[in-house]
Amino acid sequence: MFEPADLNPEQLTAVTHGEGPLLIVAGAGTGKTMTLAARVAWLIGERRVRPERILLLTFSRRAAREMLSRAERLTGDNQTGRVIGGTFHAVANRLLRLHGRPLGLRPDFTVLDQADGADVMNLLREEFGYSARERRFPRKETLAGIYSRTVNAGEKLGDVLKTHYPWCLDEAEGIREIFTAYTARKRDQNVMDYDDLLLFWKALAWAPATREPLAAMFDHVLVDEYQDTNALQADILEGLRPEDTPRNLTVVGDDAQSIYGFRAATVRNILEFPTRFPGATVIKLEQNYRSTTPILTASNAVISLSPQRHEKTLWSARESDRLPVLRTCLDEAEQCEAVCQNVLLHREEGVPLHRQAVLFRAAHHSDLLEVELARRNIPFVKYGGLKFLEAGHVKDTLSILRVLENPFDEVSWFRVLQLPDGMGPATARRVMDQIGVRRVNDDQPSPLVNFLDQPLEVPRAGLDGVQELRSALRGCTDEDVLLPAAQIERLRAFLTPVFARRYDASAARMRDIEQLEILAQGYETRGRFLSELTLDPPASTGDLAGPPLLDEDWLILSTIHSAKGLEWDAVHVIHAADGMIPSDMATGNDEEIEEERRLLYVALTRARDALHVYHPQRYYRRPKGLEDPHTFSQLTRFIPDQVQSAFQQVSPQVVDVRTDVSGLSGAANVDGYLAALWSD
DNA sequence: CACGCTTATATTTTT
DNA sequence: TATAAGCGTG
Numbered sequence: 001m002f003e004p005a006d007l008n009p010e011q012l013t014a015v016t017h018g019e020g021p022l023l024i025v026a027g028a029g030t031g032k033t034m035t036l037a038a039r040v041a042w043l044i045g046e047r048r049v050r051p052e053r054i055l056l057l058t059f060s061r062r063a064a065r066e067m068l069s070r071a072e073r074l075t076g077d078n079q080t081g082r083v084i085g086g087t088f089h090a091v092a093n094r095l096l097r098l099h100g101r102p103l104g105l106r107p108d109f110t111v112l113d114q115a116d117g118a119d120v121m122n123l124l125r126e127e128f129g130y131s132a133r134e135r136r137f138p139r140k141e142t143l144a145g146i147y148s149r150t151v152n153a154g155e156k157l158g159d160v161l162k163t164h165y166p167w168c169l170d171e172a173e174g175i176r177e178i179f180t181a182y183t184a185r186k187r188d189q190n191v192m193d194y195d196d197l198l199l200f201w202k203a204l205a206w207a208p209a210t211r212e213p214l215a216a217m218f219d220h221v222l223v224d225e226y227q228d229t230n231a232l233q234a235d236i237l238e239g240l241r242p243e244d245t246p247r248n249l250t251v252v253g254d255d256a257q258s259i260y261g262f263r264a265a266t267v268r269n270i271l272e273f274p275t276r277f278p279g280a281t282v283i284k285l286e287q288n289y290r291s292t293t294p295i296l297t298a299s300n301a302v303i304s305l306s307p308q309r310h311e312k313t314l315w316s317a318r319e320s321d322r323l324p325v326l327r328t329c330l331d332e333a334e335q336c337e338a339v340c341q342n343v344l345l346h347r348e349e350g351v352p353l354h355r356q357a358v359l360f361r362a363a364h365h366s367d368l369l370e371v372e373l374a375r376r377n378i379p380f381v382k383y384g385g386l387k388f389l390e391a392g393h394v395k396d397t398l399s400i401l402r403v404l405e406n407p408f409d410e411v412s413w414f415r416v417l418q419l420p421d422g423m424g425p426a427t428a429r430r431v432m433d434q435i436g437v438r439r440v441n442d443d444q445p446s447p448l449v450n451f452l453d454q455p456l457e458v459p460r461a462g463l464d465g466v467q468e469l470r471s472a473l474r475g476c477t478d479e480d481v482l483l484p485a486a487q488i489e490r491l492r493a494f495l496t497p498v499f500a501r502r503y504d505a506s507a508a509r510m511r512d513i514e515q516l517e518i519l520a521q522g523y524e525t526r527g528r529f530l531s532e533l534t535l536d537p538p539a540s541t542g543d544l545a546g547p548p549l550l551d552e553d554w555l556i557l558s559t560i561h562s563a564k565g566l567e568w569d570a571v572h573v574i575h576a577a578d579g580m581i582p583s584d585m586a587t588g589n590d591e592e593i594e595e596e597r598r599l600l601y602v603a604l605t606r607a608r609d610a611l612h613v614y615h616p617q618r619y620y621r622r623p624k625g626l627e628d629p630h631t632f633s634q635l636t637r638f639i640p641d642q643v644q645s646a647f648q649q650v651s652p653q654v655v656d657v658r659t660d661v662s663g664l665s666g667a668a669n670v671d672g673y674l675a676a677l678w679s680d
Numbered sequence: 681c682a683c684g685c686t687t688a689t690a691t692t693t694t695t
Numbered sequence: 696t697a698t699a700a701g702c703g704t705g
Contacts, residue, residue: 060695089695113695131700139690139699194695262693362692364696384693392698424682461682535695561693585692599693 007038014283015039016046019246021277023226023270025254027314028299028605029290029567032252036224037067039250040083041074043220051082055218055240059225061086061536063565067224084218088233090535092197095204095214102209103200105192108527110406111534112186112193115390118144119411120185124178138168138175147179151195152230152264188439189408198232205239215242225565226253227270228260234269238276247277256303256312257602259561261595262586286312290567292320295611298646299604302638306597307590324604324611326576326639326647331618334652336372339572342612343378343555346570351610353378355569357556359603361581365574366557373555383540384559389533393499393509397516398530400491401484404476405526407448413437419498420465427462448473468494484529485520488513560603571607576600576615577633600638613639613647 007015011031014024015038026032040056043049058064064085072080084091097107112120122140130137138146146168150160157176161169168175186196204210221240223229241247255267274280288296296316329335343356360366363385373380388394396419399412406412410432417428432438434457435450452474458466472494476487492513499506519538523529539562556568575581581603582596604611615635639647 087695141690197695260694263695364691422682426681459681537695559693583692595693 007035008287010283010285010287011035011038014250014285015042017250017281017283019248021241021247021273021280022250023273023280023282024250024252024285025270025282025312026252026285027254027288027312028257028602029288029316030285030314031287031289032224032254032285033063033067033565034070035285036222036250036252037070038074039222040067040071040080044071044079044083045075049219051079052084053217053219054083055091055221056083056085057088057091057221057223058085059087059228059564060539061090062539063224087535088201088229088236089194089197092201093531093535096192096197096200099204099210099214100200102207103203105200106190108406109190109192110402110409110527111197111531112191112411113389113534113537114144114148114194115395116191116411116534117147117182117193119415120182120191121147121178123411123414124181124185128174128177128181130174130178137171138165142168143175143178146175147182148195149264150179151199152232153266154231154235185410189410190406190439191409195232198236202232202236202239205236211239211242215240215245220248220250223249223251224253226251226273227255227258227267228253228263228265228564229269230264230266231269232264234276241277249277254312255308256306256598257564257605259564259595259599259602261591284312286314288314288316289318290608291316291605291611292318292322292609294320294323294646295604295607295609298324298611298643299601301643301646302597302604303601305638305640305643306594308594320609322610323648324607324613324646326613326644326649327615328635328649328651329614329616330652331620332368332616335574335614335616336369338614339369339574339612340372340376340378342572343570346610351569353380353553353555356572357558357563357566357568357570357606358572358574359558359560359563359606360574361560361583361599363559365580369574370557379554380557381540381554382557384562386538386540388512389537391509391512393495393503393506394512394516396498397488397491397495397513398533400473400476401487401526401530403448404473404487405530407446408437408439410437413447416469417466420462420469421498421501422459422461422463422465427458431456431458431466448477452477482525483520484523484526485517487526488517488520492517560599563606564602567606567608569608570610570612571603572612572614573600573603574614576613576636576639577619578635578637579633581636581638597638600636617652 014022014035024032024035026035040054043054044051056064056067058067068080068083068085072078093111096105100107118140121143125131125137125140125143142165146160146165149164150157153160157179158172161172186193192200205214218240221237223237237249241249251273253270255270258265258267274282291299293316296314300314327338329338339358343353346356347353358366358369366382370380370382389398396415399415402409402412403416413432414428417423417431418425435447435454436444437447452470456466472491475481475490481487481490492510495513496510499509503509519533520529523532581600582593586592586596615633617632619631619633
């Protein structure tokens, strides 16, 4: 039975809201996750809504799991497992495989991530001859970026170029040509990129033939982190909840925490919700249960300088006399030192490492710290910025699986065929022509079968290698190696010499492939494994290492983006310098700068009891010119003088470095030397 | 035409 | 710090 445990009046109103659209504007730390979980529990427990008729859209799969397990604790039975939950993309993937037929989709499409999409762009870029010209043409990543923004924001290509890519304006014609071909090529190859998943879901939700049955699938739709959805996603929701039905749609969000503008997310979705869904109930959650008053005061001070209106006043009942600390450091090395010291200090106070996090703007900002942590034997797990799937050797392996899964996948063939010794782009293209990878009609023989059985015209240099590739592929088509993990295992024999030839440190790369195999062990089918991997890539180094390899306690390192929705007892925000936050890459216009401000706000509001902000004054740069080996930095512009008073300020002059022996090495560090004798 | 070498370049955040 | 483009060699 549902018990409204510990809900405040506003939360209770939200949880027990009946029919019709509901917007919950929930500030940081106001119990948003709990409220949404309780609402799911209430719908199931009190309203007797069948779980499989509830759609819960979250920002990550991790968030969906977290919310459903909380709901489960509230309902006390295991019904919540049947709730349809996940990211927009993951749900689209599932729906389209089941119901995409009327749109002309085959259920066995493969999913391209952004890098894969860029590779297709690159193929076209070469085909159209844009790679060999006097004038430089946008690179594949840029093309993919332009494409995605155009589609997600639903803007005209010309406008997107003007506002976000002005330096590409001259090439608008070529870009248009490539985009047209890109779309056609994807359809021929039976592949979908991230944007297609949303586009086709929208089509499904609006097409006369499918609209009604699709809307009828769900009694309630709930969306978390609504401030980070884009125009396309809002359209999908509107399609799912047609006007003549009870528009049971609950969205939760906070305009002050919108940090995905670069992905075309727009706060307009929140602001316009009541217009789009007339009669919507709006509830504000303003009591922060997470942070102490001083931390909240500092966070509020930062966001209050935003020229945009965030009409909430967060307050907290958690009094404390501990101010957040603004620590000025001489340089990055001293910052590492200070972070380590503070982390250990908090641990002495009883805050375990995994209740502490170090947050930063860009994944590589923690590089130096990671070295220092390793040196001091402080275990950690890093979230965000993991480029596992983008590493060449992982892509090599996955392309083989993809060719097996979808023999019309051009990019994957192009990659696979260049793996053997003596095979380059030109021969790969010729072989692709020979086996008929380009689809011209619907009942074309499988290029994979052709590759395995037909005699091929390949220069002598590549013959042996191609033969090995053939047997490797054939080895994976046997009946007894249907499981994806088993296929990877078989491929290892083929890949080992390939990697040895192509990469340095090939042993480490082979270990990654073993990790990939372990990852694959959870999946019954290859298709499932491949699509889940692109839609929910490993989020942390920990996901790859697997729990058994970790110590019992570990510190969290995370990009601010990946820290969204999470909280820790002690939070360390590093690199609070202009150029880092805001990132130099994101100071082009006011909109971008404001997003960076909200990013800092998100970082600060992750903290429950202790907050440290670090600002290194000096950065050593790689010799750009030959002269200046270092640059001085300014404290982030988001903490100007009037905000600094919310912090306790610590500067390097206050600490006499000379009395601190921990930084010394060799004979001078007597205590360190002695400590090393006891440990281990 | 592949491959190994040198040089230029751009460098964030994520589904 | 990578990776991508450019160039000479076999």
